[in-house]
Amino acid sequence: xxxxxxxxxxxxxxxxxxxxxxxxxxxxxxxxxxxxxxxxxxxxxxxxxxxxxxxxxxxxxxxxxxxxxxxxxxxxxxxxxxxxxxxxxxxxxxxxxxxxxxxxxxxxxxxxxxxxxxxxxxxxxxxxxxxxxxxxxxxxxxxxxxxxxxxxxxxxxxxxxxxxxxxxxxxxxxxxxxxxxxxxxxxxxxxxxxxxxxxxxxxxxxxxxxxxxxxxxxxxxxxxxxxxxxxxxxxxxxxxxxxxxxxxxxxxxxxxxxxxxxxxxxxxxxxxxxxxxxxxxxxxxxxxxxxxxxxxxxxxxxxxxxxxxxxxxxxxxxxxxxxxxxxxxxxxxxxxxxxxxxxxxxxxxxxxxxxxxxxxxxxxxxxxxxxxxxxxxxxxxxxxxxxxxxxxxxxxxxxxxxxxxxxxxxxxxxxxxxxxxxxxxxxxxxxxxxxxxxxxxxxxxxxxxxxxx
Numbered sequence: 001x002x003x004x005x006x007x008x009x010x011x012x013x014x015x016x017x018x019x020x021x022x023x024x025x026x027x028x029x030x031x032x033x034x035x036x037x038x039x040x041x042x043x044x045x046x047x048x049x050x051x052x053x054x055x056x057x058x059x060x061x062x063x064x065x066x067x068x069x070x071x072x073x074x075x076x077x078x079x080x081x082x083x084x085x086x087x088x089x090x091x092x093x094x095x096x097x098x099x100x101x102x103x104x105x106x107x108x109x110x111x112x113x114x115x116x117x118x119x120x121x122x123x124x125x126x127x128x129x130x131x132x133x134x135x136x137x138x139x140x141x142x143x144x145x146x147x148x149x150x151x152x153x154x155x156x157x158x159x160x161x162x163x164x165x166x167x168x169x170x171x172x173x174x175x176x177x178x179x180x181x182x183x184x185x186x187x188x189x190x191x192x193x194x195x196x197x198x199x200x201x202x203x204x205x206x207x208x209x210x211x212x213x214x215x216x217x218x219x220x221x222x223x224x225x226x227x228x229x230x231x232x233x234x235x236x237x238x239x240x241x242x243x244x245x246x247x248x249x250x251x252x253x254x255x256x257x258x259x260x261x262x263x264x265x266x267x268x269x270x271x272x273x274x275x276x277x278x279x280x281x282x283x284x285x286x287x288x289x290x291x292x293x294x295x296x297x298x299x300x301x302x303x304x305x306x307x308x309x310x311x312x313x314x315x316x317x318x319x320x321x322x323x324x325x326x327x328x329x330x331x332x333x334x335x336x337x338x339x340x341x342x343x344x345x346x347x348x349x350x351x352x353x354x355x356x357x358x359x360x361x362x363x364x365x366x367x368x369x370x371x372x373x374x375x376x377x378x379x380x381x382x383x384x385x386x387x388x389x390x391x392x393x394x395x396x397x398x399x400x401x402x403x404x405x406x407x408x409x410x411x412x413x414x415x416x417x418x419x420x421x422x423x424x425x426x427x428x429x430x431x432x433x434x435x436x437x438x439x440x441x442x443x444x445x446x447x448x449x450x451x452x453x
Contacts, residue, residue, distance in 0.1 A: 001087060006045050006066060019051035019095065032092055033084050035073075036137065039310035039383040040081035044071075044090040051095055057173040057201050060441070063089050064171070069443045072196035075115050079411045080314050082195055084144070085443040091200060093141075101126055101208070101427055107164055109205050117302070124298040131156045134248070134264075134303055141201050146194040146409035147363045149371070151217075151266045151300060152209070155243045160191040160363060161208040161356060164176060170199040171437045189386040189432045192363025194408035194421060195444035198436045211297045216274035217266040218292035224259035226285030226363025227331050228324075228345045229249060232261065233284040234320035235348070239369060243351040244269040245277065250301030250345040259334070260284070265292060266300055285331050310383040312376045315393035315410045316402030317368035322346075326401040333374070333394035336385045341378050344394070347371040347407075364405065364423040371407050398441075408445065417445050 007023050012019050019189055022029040032047045034040075048059050057208035063070050069088035076083060084090050096111030099122045108130065110119055117136035123129050132373035133143050140159075148159025156162065165179040166187065177198070178186045189198060222230055234249050241247070246266040253259040262283060267274045269417060271294065282288040318326075334344050347370065352365050374394045404413060406420035418426040433446045440447035 019049040022047040035076040037311040157352040165205040168199040191361035197444040221262040222285040227261040238348040252343040315373040317405040342376040
């Protein structure tokens with residue numbers, strides 16, 4: 001590949017784009033190729049800041065002419081940097097920021113550059129919300145395509161379960177409307193199939209749901225010595241509690257002598273019901289520190305995450321309750337975590353997530369009970385080997401209790417990623433990939449190991 005020649009050819013047609021083109025050595029190139037995980041440092045040929053659909057079509061045309069892969073960057077939260085492809089074209093969709101609530105307040109149309117925090121802030125004005133994930137800076141479109149798990153998932157389903165319609169530009173530059181009536185097979189794939197793998201999404205329409213003015217939530221935490229008791233009761237509660245409740249468990253530490261087991265709790269139930277429920281939760285272990293109260297839903301969604309960190313992440317789905325043996329392994333693994341550079345977390349599933357059949361969408365994990373994630377973080381330009389090794393070693397130990405599946409939105413570049421993400425649905429997804437993107441122009445898990453021709 002002659003990068004200089006490609007740059008010259010792109011510069012010659014730059015006037016046709018309404019958005020900007022950024023190349024290596026440009027200051028904005030270095031800024032815009034960054035993703036939230038600072039361990040990723042990919043080098044695309046060009047970053048095209050798309051201003052309109054015509055810019056997207058021009059980029060696809062150039063990619064086809066020169067056999068270049070395309071990746072699409074919305075929020076920039078691909079854990080492995082899939083949104084910034086090496087030696088290809090990155091379409092930066094951050095200018096597609098429009099949001100419009102329908103007159104009946106039952107759905108909302110959003111552009112491909114909208115982040116969770118922007119959509120939450122907009123819908124909060126009208127007393128409604130979309131079931132989104134808990135990280136404010138994640139792009140809504142990318143999270144939707146991979147599933148989308150958060151505070152409202154047990155009550156209203158995954159983000160992709162609330163997908164109504166999609167506008168997409170395919171590998172031939174054709175503009176498509178995709179929903180349950182128009183291109184329904186593609187709509188199935190976009191509902192949990194992960195990433196922009198079939199084309200460039202320019203906008204999506206999502207269902208919204210009424211949210212009470214105040215909800216209940218916050219943090220309950222205990223010393224790490226209480227972890228076994230807490231996690232056992234946590235497991236039982238998640239499997240049996242009402243859909244109004246969402247309990248996210250995690251083990252972390254501020255320092256070696258400040259290890260703790262915590263529950264991030266949330267509910268849309270009535271205040272008396274919540275007070276009774278959370279009081280019972282606080283008794284799962286001794287010496288609980290409780291910070292639970294009435295808040296707006298927007299406050300609950302406004303979590304602060306430290307930026308500019310290197311992140312290494314492994315995860316797996318668990319089909320049943322957390323066994324005593326598994327909990328013991330969790331505690332043992334965390335005891336080996338280097339300093340305060342990692343955590344072990346549990347996303348609860350169940351509720352409305354399990355209402356859909358596994359064949360209804362590309363999201364295959366509906367019968368699972370939990371996602372267990374082991375994450376390592378550090379400052380600096382590279383992930384430290386000691387932290388990475390701890391994550392890998394812990395994952396190897398814990399994977400004996402997983403069901404051989406992993407969450408596509410917590411991406412990991414493994415040789416069996418299709419099986420892990422999509423199971424038996426991968427066969428249908430690959431067939432649709434071949435139909436809609438026969439040259440594997442769009443980079444992602446469905447074509448990662450194929451040569452772009």
